[in-house]
Amino acid sequence: MNFKKVKIEIFIPAEYTNKLREALNNIGALGVGNYDNVMSITKIKGCWRPLAGANPFDGTVGKISEANEDKMEFSTDIKNMENIIKVVKEIHPYEEPVINIIPLLNDRFDINLNY
Template sequence: MEFTYVKFEVLIPEEYIHKLRDELNDAGLLNVGHYDHVLSYVHVKGYWRPLQSSTPYRGTKGKVSFGEECRVEFTCSADRVEVAKRIIKNIHPYEEPVIHVLPQFTI
């Protein structure tokens, strides 16, 4: 099966969403039909433990942390995945951002 679109899921602090949305839109990645800026997000809670070799955005090395962030979702053309990943990594404050890219199959 081939796919033409992918769905991105990105975990990111809420204060970075507007900048991410604007940069992705400026690159033409948030268009759906006759709309642009098409992106959604939900608040999520999670755990993480920064290891000794890390430079954590939040949390303390060696201690399990708990906090809230947002899961941003958007769909873009499969041939633009690398552009989207580059934009996300340039804006994202985490040294290891969580980025999921899921194929969207056409039925």
């Protein structure tokens, strides 16, 4: 099945959120109709344990860590994915940033949302 739109979720320290939002908007990833900078941010608590060989941004190898993070969510054209991943990897401080890419069915159906 081919998809035109995807939902992206990125987990990131709050101090990097605005920089990443600006960079994603600059490449056209956050546009919806006549709007830009369209995204949602949810405050979350992340957990992780760096394993042997890891070079963690935060935390200690072998110990479970917890920290407050932002979950950034936005929908975009799938054709933007290569540039989005490049921008995230340039700005995100984590050695292994979490980038969830979820196919959306919105454009596969003729949905009339005008009431």
